[in-house]
Amino acid sequence: MARVDDRRDPDDPSLAENVYEGLVSLILSNELPADARVNINAIGKRLDVSPTPIREALTRLEDAGLVRKTHLKGYRTTPVLTSRELADLYDLRLLLEPVSARRAAERATPQERDALATELHRYANAPGSAELTDYARFSEHDALLHQLIARASGNLAVARALERTHFHLHAFRLAYDVETGEATLEEHVRIVETIIAGDADGAEAAMTEHLRAAQDRLSTRTPE
Structure with missing residues (x-):
């Protein structure tokens, strides 16, 4: 440091x-x-x-x-999230982020769409990213992409709320050594493609599927 x-x-x-x-x-x-x-x-x-x-x-x-x-x-x-806290956090994300993705598909400027494509390309083409050989890089990408989507939706309150949830999810993944890189990348590709295409229904559905899959991946590692 x-x-x-x-x-x-x-x-x-x-x-x-x-x-x-x-x-x-x-x-x-x-x-x-x-x-x-x-x-x-x-x-x-x-x-x-x-x-x-x-x-x-x-x-x-x-x-x-x-x-x-x-x-x-x-x-x-703060301690690592319990299984109940993890479920509560994803309940919140499922309320906020699918709608945020829909709004991004409807409202994102050309510059915001370019920023999403650039971030996805940067991470997807980084050496070893799909295998999650560099967790710090994965965590940075995950937080940044969701922030870019929230900001493209025009709702800064959602962006601020997501920043807080990212801290806790990051700590959880570190504590339980959860590997999510390859699956997450595939899901991010679908979300970004639908937003860039202006497909509001598709973006909302892709974000919902991503969050539910992410919750399932993490829930298998929570202590009883």
């Missing part, structure tokens, strides 16, 4: 943002694993920053559901 330059004004918003991104990176790389105590002093040394921007970042992470604060005990990263 690269250090964050703390020689600037502690009120500088870019410093706070860099510290926040550094903490997110530690969590999503599993260097700060699920349900672990967050040691502010140790993180300060790791990122080479004072405690103040770390505490500010932890407040944002608590809002995002990535950490929890306990009275007199400080912060802990």
Whole structure:
């Protein structure tokens, strides 16, 4: 993890943002694993920053559901999703994302359609992507593609909600070593093709099928 330059004004918003991104990176790389105590002093040394921007970042992470604060005990990263929580999360996604895909097919600008095609091509042609040899690359692609679709729908509230769900799904896949790359890529191809073609019904159906299949793949790995 690269250090964050703390020689600037502690009120500088870019410093706070860099510290926040550094903490997110530690969590999503599993260097700060699920349900672990967050040691502010140790993180300060790791990122080479004072405690103040770390505490500010932890407040944002608590809002995002990535950490929890306990009275007199400080912060802990959130535990991996339970089977019930995973089901609830996919219930939410199934309410939001199929409609989002439909709206993207109806409303996406030529530039937004190009961005979807570019991202799909970038990941599909990356060495080893289908075999999921690089999980970080897969996770980045998965989050970005769903974000691009939500933004193309014109609904930024959905885009913000999806960002939060991605954090928890990422942690779950890391914890249970769930391989989903090849199947996910095939499903993403169908979704993007229908959006680019302006096929609203097809896009909604493709997203619904993708989410149900993804839930099935993950549900087989949840603890009882």
